[in-house]
Amino acid sequence: MHPHDQEPLDALLTRVRACQLCAAQLPLGPRPVLQAHADARILIAGQAPGRRVHASGVPFDDASGERLRMWMGIPRETFYDPRQVAILPMGFCYPGRGTSGDLPPRPECAPAWRQPLLDRLPQVRLTLAIGLYALAWHLPARKGQPLAEAVQSTCARPDAPVLALPHPSPRNNGWLQRHPWFEIELLPLARARVAAALPTLRKNGSSA
Template identity: 60%
Template sequence: MTDILAQLPFDELVREVRACTICAESLPYGPRPIVQLSPSSRILVVGQAPGRRVHETGLPFNDPSGDRLRQWMGITRETFYDDRKLAILPMGFCYPGTGKSGDLPPRPECAPAWRSVLLERLTNIGLTLVIGQYAHAWHLPNGKKSVTENVKNWRKYWPDLLPMPHPSPRNNLWLRRNPWFEKEVIPELQKRVSELLSESDR
């Protein structure tokens, strides 16, 4: 199946992704894969999975987490939702539902089915933002360490990749305990984002 997908034209592959139902029986609100990408995308945002509001609107990071992420990146909503500049591929493409302590983890079927074949098509990515523990586990060589440890080691992956905490308001305590992140990392992030977007405008 992966070989067949790899041979599809880009637009057709994305249509296949958006029509995916492989874990429909496990999704309390049904499948609605939410991704954003184009062959020219310069920045890749890797989150966890869509939340309830994102599922309802069909727009990734259309919530307070997205507001903070855009602030961290130093970009407008218009730029953020321009797929020619920015791709968004969460670890799970559909809203997994809610558990006792918040949204459930991304469905485990999603990444093995789609991730590699999509990433191989994104040949112009200059920076990948890897957000939260599930994204760290997939994208970092030692990603199963704690989120804090991965983020503290951000220079190890820079400037091609940046491990990040989740921008959710639920992480306000983490940000208060780790003020170095917004003081040291965010200015470097904004500078790198600006460089890449300037290149894409040429």
């Protein structure tokens, strides 16, 4: 048995937040940004922090986060309650800028940390996979499938454990304009799944 197999989540998170695995490749240095608790009912699997999130240390502390919370139909206090929502991007640190936006998540991160963290989130009822890297990990059978097809086939299924979502970044406005059915037809279904997964929203009878 590996010595870390029985490691509590808090101890694992401490090691993750001290990670130096990609330090030499990160332009601003390592600053893992994530949120997790063993009671979390929803997992948000994003891509990697942007520069603003690197500066604040708060996941989705940007325009993408504002849109994502609107899509989910939940307030900030629910979104940032780790007992309700876990936020584990495919790369925990800001990877730097490329020619057309941020670089992809560092490839070392997910193999090193992702499965041990997921193994310690036994209460997750719904995963939101945002972006192609999260889709490849959480929906491997759909790897290479056009994003629109993955979104349609998961969000329309009332029992799908993983929902594929387009990235909520303003950079993705073109995709949203080309696929208006997402916000009109599928977003209400996804929002209902979020509400059903969160005890506080069920208890309150509201998703706002």
